[in-house]
Amino acid sequence: MTTLYVLDIPENTAVAKVAAEDAAVTVGQIGPYFEISAAGPIVIDRRATGCRHAVWYSCVAGVARDSRITQHDKNALRVEPG
Amino acid sequence: MSDLDHRVRGVDHVAFPTFDPAATVRFYRDVLGFPVVHSICAAGWGPADHPDFIHFFFDIGNDDRIAFFYYFGTTPEVGGGPGAKGDVYARFDAAVPDYFVGSRHLAIHVDDEDDLLEYRRRLDASNWPVEMQVKHETIESIYTHDPNGYMVELTRAMRPVTPQEDLDANLTIDALLDVVAEPDPSFGKLLARKAELIVARAAGWAPVAP
Numbered sequence: 076m077t078t079l080y081v082l083d084i085p086e087n088t089a090v091a092k093v094a095a096e097d098a099a100v101t102v103g104q105i106g107p108y109f110e111i112s113a114a115g116p117i118v119i120d121r122r123a124t125g126c127r128h129a130v131w132y133s134c135v136a137g138v139a140r141d142s143r144i145t146q147h148d149k150n151a152l153r154v155e156p157g
Numbered sequence: 158m159s160d161l162d163h164r165v166r167g168v169d170h171v172a173f174p175t176f177d178p179a180a181t182v183r184f185y186r187d188v189l190g191f192p193v194v195h196s197i198c199a200a201g202w203g204p205a206d207h208p209d210f211i212h213f214f215f216d217i218g219n220d221d222r223i224a225f226f227y228y229f230g231t232t233p234e235v236g237g238g239p240g241a242k243g244d245v246y247a248r249f250d251a252a253v254p255d256y257f258v259g260s261r262h263l264a265i266h267v268d269d270e271d272d273l274l275e276y277r278r279r280l281d282a283s284n285w286p287v288e289m290q291v292k293h294e295t296i297e298s299i300y301t302h303d304p305n306g307y308m309v310e311l312t313r314a315m316r317p318v319t320p321q322e323d324l325d326a327n328l329t330i331d332a333l334l335d336v337v338a339e340p341d342p343s344f345g346k347l348l349a350r351k352a353e354l355i356v357a358r359a360a361g362w363a364p365v366a367p
Contacts, residue, residue, distance in 0.1 A: 080355045082325045085316065086294060106359030107321030129293045136325060137352030143345065 078112040078139035079154050080105070089124040090134050090152075096123075108136055116145075116155045170214060170222040171263060173307060174236075176245055178211070178227040180304035185223065188283040189276065191215035194222060217265050244306030262308035264298065273299060273313045295322075320364035328354045 081087050083104070091109040095102040100117055103110040111117060121131050128149070138144060138154060146153035175181045185191045195214035201207040208228040217223050228235070233245045240248025242258045249258055267273050277299050280287050289300045298312040332351040336342045 078352070080352055082321060084295075084319055084322060105355060106362040107324060108355050108359050127292060129291070133294055135348060136328075137355045138345070138348040139352045140349045144348070 077142040080137035081109045082136045083107050086130045093123045094119050119152045168221040170224045172224040175225040185215040264310035264312050267313050276311045
């Protein structure tokens with residue numbers, strides 16, 4: 076299982092929206108956070124989100140202990156089980 | 158969260174030394190238009206080596222102030238030898254990374270984009286032009302260094318802070334304190350601890366009515 080959390084603020088809504096475009100990904104809500112989860116990897120394309128760099132590199136609020144970030148660069152955010 | 162009542166009312170003043178009061182007054186009063194609002198002319202007293210000094214203040218809005226000390230008869234060498242980086246208060250050798258040297262700064266708030274650009278115009282017409290204009294997460298800022306080498310930022314909020322950002326900030330700090338209490342703190346460990354706090358505390362959170 077892969078789970079990450081993103082705070083629901085205007086700058087971050089595109090992150091959750093792009094994540095949800097993958098049918099394998101579920102985007103739920105826990106309080107004011109998006110809970111983005113999948114059985115396998117979650118990959119979010121930065122350009123598809125339209126996030127400027129300052130927003131992009133600070134958009135992750137939390138990553139569950141059974142998951143880890145394996146890529147967070149100008150191209151994509153990738154979180155995988157592990 | 159603290160239950161202590163919050164009684165303070167912003168910055169009274171923040172103070173820095175200067176060895177170039179003429180340029181300092183040009184920058185803050187004549188370029189930026191910050192009024193001189195207070196000054197103290199003091200004969201050296203207390204410790205025997207204390208020089209005579211002028212302590213002068215500029216209004217930075219909201220009745221908050223930036224202040225300078227000018228000590229007669231001193232030069233920047235009073236603070237140590239020359240450095241490859243830094244300002245007249247703190248100097249560093251070339252090996253010290255720029256992120257560290259540039260970390261300490263004063264940010265002055267403006268109401269909106271018009272005001273930010275007005276200060277940009279004033280600086281760009283001076284000897285201290287804007288070095289950088291950046292949209293951060295939720296604020297937009299311009300930066301320059303004053304005649305003393307101090308980094309000065311002027312910044313505007315691009316939108317009001319939302320209540321959930323206050324929750325998030327508190328979860329971050331609680332997670333940070335947990336992580337730095339253990340060996341080898343890292344960003345990954347912080348995000349893992351914060352995820353636990355989100356699960357434990359975010360679902361039951363409700364914004365406080367204004």
